[in-house]
Amino acid sequence: xxxxxxxxxxxxxxxxxxxxxxxxxxxxxxxxxxxxxxxxxxxxxxxxxxxxxxxxxxxxxxxxxxxxxxxxxxxxxxxxxxxxxxxxxxxxxxxxxxxxxxxxxxxxxxxxxxxxxxxxxxxxxxxxxxxxxxxxxxxxxxxxxxxxxxxxxxxxxxxxxxxxxxxxxxxxxxxxxxxxxxxxxxxxxxxxxxxxxxxxxxxxxxxxxxxxxxxxxxxxxxxxxxxxxxxxxxxxxxxxxxxxxxxxxxxxxxxxxxxxxxxxxxxxxxxxxxxxxxxxxxxxxxxxxxxxxxxxxxxxxxxxxxxxxxxxxxxxxxxxxxxxxxx
Amino acid sequence: xxxxxxxxxxxxxxxxxxxxxxxxxxxxxxxxxxxxxxxxxxxxxxxxxxxxxxxxxxxxxxxxxxxxxxxxxxxxxxxxxxxxxxxxxxxxxxxxxxxxxxxxxxxxxxxxxxxxxxxxxxxxxxxxxxxxxxxxxxxxxxxxxxxxxxxxxxxxxxxxxxxxxxxxxxxxxxxxxxxxxxxxxxxxxxxxxxxxxxxxxxxxxxxxxxxxxxxxxxxxxxxxxxxxxxxxxxxxxxxxxxxxxxxxxxxxxxxxxxxxxxxxxxxxxxxxxxxxxxxxxxxxxxxxxxxxxxxxxxxxxxxxxxxxxxxxxxxxxxxxxxxxxxxxxxxxxxxxxxxxxxxxxxxxxxxxxxxxxxxxxxxxxxxxxxxxxxxxxxxxxxxxxxxxxxxxxxxxxxxxxxxxxxxxxxxxxxxxxxxxxxxxx
Numbered sequence: 014x015x016x017x018x019x020x021x022x023x024x025x026x027x028x029x030x031x032x033x034x035x036x037x038x039x040x041x042x043x044x045x046x047x048x049x050x051x052x053x054x055x056x057x058x059x060x061x062x063x064x065x066x067x068x069x070x071x072x073x074x075x076x077x078x079x080x081x082x083x084x085x086x087x088x089x090x091x092x093x094x095x096x097x098x099x100x101x102x103x104x105x106x107x108x109x110x111x112x113x114x115x116x117x118x119x120x121x122x123x124x125x126x127x128x129x130x131x132x133x134x135x136x137x138x139x140x141x142x143x144x145x146x147x148x149x150x151x152x153x154x155x156x157x158x159x160x161x162x163x164x165x166x167x168x169x170x171x172x173x174x175x176x177x178x179x180x181x182x183x184x185x186x187x188x189x190x191x192x193x194x195x196x197x198x199x200x201x202x203x204x205x206x207x208x209x210x211x212x213x214x215x216x217x218x219x220x221x222x223x224x225x226x227x228x229x230x231x232x233x234x235x236x237x238x239x240x241x242x243x244x245x246x247x248x249x250x251x252x253x254x255x256x257x258x259x260x261x262x263x264x265x266x267x268x269x270x271x272x273x274x275x276x277x278x279x280x281x282x283x284x285x286x287x288x289x290x291x292x293x294x295x296x297x298x299x300x301x302x303x304x305x306x307x308x309x310x311x312x313x314x315x316x317x318x319x320x321x322x323x324x325x326x327x328x329x330x331x332x333x334x335x336x337x338x339x340x
Numbered sequence: 341x342x343x344x345x346x347x348x349x350x351x352x353x354x355x356x357x358x359x360x361x362x363x364x365x366x367x368x369x370x371x372x373x374x375x376x377x378x379x380x381x382x383x384x385x386x387x388x389x390x391x392x393x394x395x396x397x398x399x400x401x402x403x404x405x406x407x408x409x410x411x412x413x414x415x416x417x418x419x420x421x422x423x424x425x426x427x428x429x430x431x432x433x434x435x436x437x438x439x440x441x442x443x444x445x446x447x448x449x450x451x452x453x454x455x456x457x458x459x460x461x462x463x464x465x466x467x468x469x470x471x472x473x474x475x476x477x478x479x480x481x482x483x484x485x486x487x488x489x490x491x492x493x494x495x496x497x498x499x500x501x502x503x504x505x506x507x508x509x510x511x512x513x514x515x516x517x518x519x520x521x522x523x524x525x526x527x528x529x530x531x532x533x534x535x536x537x538x539x540x541x542x543x544x545x546x547x548x549x550x551x552x553x554x555x556x557x558x559x560x561x562x563x564x565x566x567x568x569x570x571x572x573x574x575x576x577x578x579x580x581x582x583x584x585x586x587x588x589x590x591x592x593x594x595x596x597x598x599x600x601x602x603x604x605x606x607x608x609x610x611x612x613x614x615x616x617x618x619x620x621x622x623x624x625x626x627x628x629x630x631x632x633x634x635x636x637x638x639x640x641x642x643x644x645x646x647x648x649x650x651x652x653x654x655x656x657x658x659x660x661x662x663x664x665x666x667x668x669x670x671x672x673x674x675x676x677x678x679x680x681x682x683x684x685x686x687x688x689x690x691x692x693x694x695x696x697x698x699x700x701x702x703x704x705x706x707x708x709x710x711x712x713x714x715x716x717x718x719x720x721x722x723x724x725x726x727x728x729x730x731x732x733x734x735x736x737x738x739x740x741x742x743x744x745x746x747x748x749x750x751x752x753x754x755x756x757x758x759x760x761x762x763x764x765x
Contacts, residue, residue, distance in 0.1 A: 016473045018472070018473040044492045049496075050493055050527075051489070051492040051513055052516065052520075053492070053512070053513035054457055054515050055456075056456075056513055060491045060495070062491075063492065063500065063501065
C-alpha cells in the first residue's frame with residue numbers, strides 16, 4: 014500500500030518552530046496550519062504548537078552565518094574545485110549526517126549570492142568542511158575567485174539534501190546499491206559512509222557524467238564497496254546497459270535499498286524501474302535559496318493543490334514525482 | 341471475520357470482549373505500552389447509578405470487566421460527598437490482570453502501535469494506517485481512541501501538557517480516526533464557546549502523605565480535608581469533566597480516595613497550596629505529574645453516532661467510550677464498548693443492529709445523551725450514571741436500583757439476558 018509519510022527536517026531542532034509555524038504554514042502541525050484541533054498523524058516526537066507558544070508565539074532564530082577560511086583549494090579538473098574550509102566547531106558538528114549542506118558566499122557579496130553546497134566530509138577534530146564545487150554560474154564563480162587563506166561566509170546547518178533519510182537510517186545489514194552521476198557523487202559520500210557504518214554490503218554504480226575522471230576515488234578507499242563504472246544516461250534516457258545492471262542487482266542480489274544521487278531525470282527513471290521493489294533514497298535537487306521555508310524557490314506543486322516545500326519536507330523519493338504538476 | 345479496535349482503554353477492551361464472544365477475530369491497536377488508558381488512574385466503580393449499570397452489564401452477558409474491577413477492589417460500599425456505595429479498585433494491580441484476561445480470550449493486543457489514518461472505499465473503511473506507514477485491513481472497525489489530548493489540544497484548551505498517563509510526548513498523539521475518515525468531530529463545551537473540559541481527578545503518591553492520612557485511607561477508603569478558606573475556588577468546578585464531582589463540597593474540601601494511590605478528587609491543585617493542608621505537607625503528584633498546573637483536556641473529538649454505536653456517515657465504523665459521547669467514567673466506557681463490539685459483528689453478518697431499550701439504564705443513557713448533545717445546553721453537560729443530572733433522571737424514572745435480582749429481571753424482561761455472550765458466527 015502507498016501511504017506518504019512526511020516529516021519536516023527541522024522539526025524538533027533548535028530551528029523549530031520556524032517562520033512557517035509562525036504564519037500557520039507548518040508542514041506537520043494541524044494547529045499551526047490554522048486548524049482548531051490536533052490531527053497529529055506526522056508526529057515527530059515534539060509538539061511544535063507548544064514550542065511556539067512557549068517561545069512567545071515567535072519562530073526560533075534563523076540559521077547563523079559563520080566565518081570560514083579556505084585552508085585548501087584544489088582544482089580537480091577544469092570547473093571542478095575542492096575546498097576545505099575551516100570554520101565554527103558547532104557548525105561542523107551539525108553537518109555530519111547525510112543530506113547536510115551549507116550556503117557559501119564571499120564576504121563582498123549580498124545574501125543573493127548564497128549558494129547551497131553539499132558537505133562531502135565534516136572533520137570535527139579540526140573543524141573543517143570538505144566541499145566539492147562545480148563552477149557553473151554567478152554564485153560559484155565568485156567563490157572560485159577566492160584562494161587559500163581567503164574568507165568565505167558559511168551559513169548553516171541545513172540537512173535536507175537527501176530525501177528518504179529515514180530509509181537510509183533504517184538500512185542495516187543489507188545489500189544496498191548506490192547510483193551516482195556527475196556532481197551527484199559529492200553528496201553521495203555521507204550516504205555511503207552511513208550505509209557502510211551500518212554494516213551494509215554496498216555496490217556503487219558510478220557515472221562520471223561530464224567529468225573526465227571519478228573525483229571521489231579517495232573516499233572509495235575509506236569506505237570499500239563494489240564499484241562499477243557505467244554510463245547511466247544517454248540523451249535523457251537510461252542506457253540499456255545500466256537498465257540491465259539495475260534489474261540484475263534488484264533481482265539477483267536481493268537489494269534492500271537503492272540510493273540515487275544524480276539529476277531528477279535519472280532518479281525518476283530509476284524509480285520507475287524499481288517500481289516499489291526496494292526502499293529508496295535520493296539527493297534533493299530542488300533549488301535552495303533561503304533553505305528555511307520562506308523564499309519559495311524550492312516549492313513544487315502536486316495534484317490536489319498540494320505544495321511541497323522541499324527545503325524542509327522529508328518524504329520518500331517517489332512522492333517527489335507522483336502527481337507533480339508543472340505550473 | 342476481523343474486528344479492528346483502535347484504542348486499548350476500557351471501552352476498547354469491552355468492545356473486544358463482546359466482539360470475540362460473538363465469534364470475531366479481534367485485534368486491538370494501542371499507542372502506549374499499557375492497556376486501560378485513562379483507566380489506569382480510575383478506580384471508582386458502582387457509585388450511585390453505576391451500581392445499576394454494572395449489574396445490567398453482568399445480566400447482559402458482558403460482566404467480564406466488572407468482575408475484574410470487583411476482584412481488584414480495595415474498599416467496598418464507601419460513601420463520600422454526593423456519592424454512595426462506591427467500590428474502589430486498585431489502580432496498581434488492575435492493568436496486568438485485565439490484559440492477561442483479554443489475551444487469554446484470544447484477542448490480539450498490539451501495544452506501542454499508533455494508528456494514524458484510515459483507507460476508505462466510498463463509505464467503508466478498508467483498513468488502518470499505522471505510525472510507520474504500514475497497513476492493516478479489517479472487516480469492521482471500532483474507534484475507542486477517546487477524546488483526551490493530545491498535547492496541542494491540552495495547551496490550546498487547557499493549561500498545557502500536564503504529563504498524564506497517556507504520555508503523548510512519549511508514544512505520540514491520539515489521532516481521530518472518524519475525522520480522518522471524513523466525519524467531523526463534535527466537541528463538548530465547559531462554558532459558552534469554550535471547548536473541552538479538564539479531567540476531574542489526580543493521583544497523589546500515598547507514601548508522600550502523613551501516616552495518619554495513610555492509615556485512615558487504608559481503613560475507610562476516604563479522607564476529607566478542609567481547604568483553607570482563602571484557597572476555596574468555586575470557579576474551578578465549572579471546568580471539570582466530572583460534573584458528578586463538581587459539588588460545593590469538592591471546592592471546600594479536598595477529597596482523597598484510596599485507589600492504591602491517593603485519588604485526589606479535583607482537576608488540579610497548585611502544589612504549594614495543597615501542601616498547606618495538614619497531612620499533605622510532603623504530597624507529590626503521581627498522575628498527572630504536573631497536577632499542580634493542570635490536567636488533560638477531554639471531549640474534543642466526539643464522533644456523531646447512532647444509538648447502536650455506529651458512527652453516523654460511515655458503514656463499518658463503530659465507536660465507544662468518550663469517543664462516542666460526553667460520557668464520564670469507566671462503567672460508561674464498558675457499557676458503550678460492549679454494545680459496539682457486539683454490533684460490529686451483527687453489522688458484518690447483516691443482522692439488525694441492537695439498540696438497548698430505555699427500560700434499562702444503559703439504553704436510556706445512550707438515547708438520552710444523543711438527544712441532549714444535539715442541543716446547545718446539552719453540549720455543556722456530562723452524562724454518567726454517577727451523577728451530573730443523569731443520576732437524578734435515573735431515580736425519577738425508577739431505573740436506579742442496587743438489587744441484583746431486580747436489575748436482572750429488567751434485562752430478562754427486555755429479552756436481553758446474556759445477549760452479549762451470544763456467539764453469532
